[in-house]
Amino acid sequence: MELLLAFLNTRDPGLGTDVLDSAASWRAWVAERDLGEAGDLDEVRAVRAALRHSLGEPRERPDPLPATGVITVDLSHGVPTLASAEAVGAVLGAAARLAVLGSWERFKLCQAEGCGSAFYDRSRNRSRTWCSMQVCGNREKARNWRERARALSIT
Template identity: 75%
Template structure:
């Protein structure tokens, strides 16, 4: 789960940074996680765009046609009689993690923060799966305060 979240959040809208805009930064990201081969940077962007779109991201980067299908090589090995997914490259590892979470029924708990200007991916641990923001202390508080100010301004007018 942490690998998938880290990959989905390689772009930080608030800071204006994107690991996938720089080959050296992408290599460091992959090496820091011990994921093997770096693979193609354009394919990494396509995989991230497709995964985030499947989570419902609606941003200027995703406007237009649906993202192209993305693929990565995943191998299934038997280790002591237990099937294990593995990959020799970073994208296969990320897609393998996503597939595992989908099979376990956890995929729908991955969401994109609804706060304006955040778009951080997070895992919704709430019982009823209704969480809207990556952090109630930051994004949720900002959004609720903004909505309150807007309602108050309308009632005063």
């Protein structure tokens, strides 16, 4: 789950950073997590766009590249596990595993203006809206309160 969240959040609109802006930063991200081959950057961008689109983000371009990765089933330790020699395969393997387990629908994108971070909704009724109540949730609630207060003072 953590690998998938980290991958979905390789772009941070708040800071204006994107790990996928350069092959060097992507290779460093992959090496830091020991994920094997970094792969083609265009394919990696397409995978991220497809995964984020499946969480509700509008597509960045009308016809994104196909999102694929090579995944194998490893039985070397007696328990079947999904494995890949490449980073994209590892990410897609994690996503597939979570979908099979029924956890995919708990992955969401923060609805706060300017955020869009992916997060895992651990709430009982799956109703969480923000990545962080302390940051985005607080900011949104304060903004809504100010708008209501302003509307009351105008009338």
